[in-house]
Amino acid sequence: MSRDRLSEDEITAGLAALPDWRREGDSIVRTAEASGFPAAIRVVDAVAEEAERLDHHPDIDIRWRTLRFVLSTHSAGGLTALDLTLAAAVDRALDTHG
Ligand SMILES: C[C@H](O)[C@H](O)[C@H]1CNC2=NC(N)=NC(=O)C2=N1
Secondary structure, three states: OOOOOOOOOHHHHHOOOOOOOOEEEEEEEEEOOOOHHHHHHHHHHHHHHHHHOOOOEEEEEEEEOEEEEEEEOOOOOOHHHHHHHHHHHHHHHHHHHO
């Protein structure tokens, strides 16, 4: 998958399909509450599997059962298609394990 930076139009279109994510500068961010701390860790574990598969890794803040994911492509200095793909994987992990 391309690690080229997305255009503003591509970012807008991508975020339309990811309603739980918001833009924060050169990143996209989602905060979510799991049912408890063990569930939050299961979400992170599932995201870790997918991040390894994609070779693309989120910044994650864990505070008890509140998770905050910050996605950007560090090597590109902004957002790429990989961030949208990883965002969808985070959404699935939260649906399944959160
Ligand atoms: C060598 C390896 O492909 C790179 O270091 C990858 C690993 N995971 C990564 N994750 C993110 N979010 N951005 C990157 O630029 C990045 N680079």
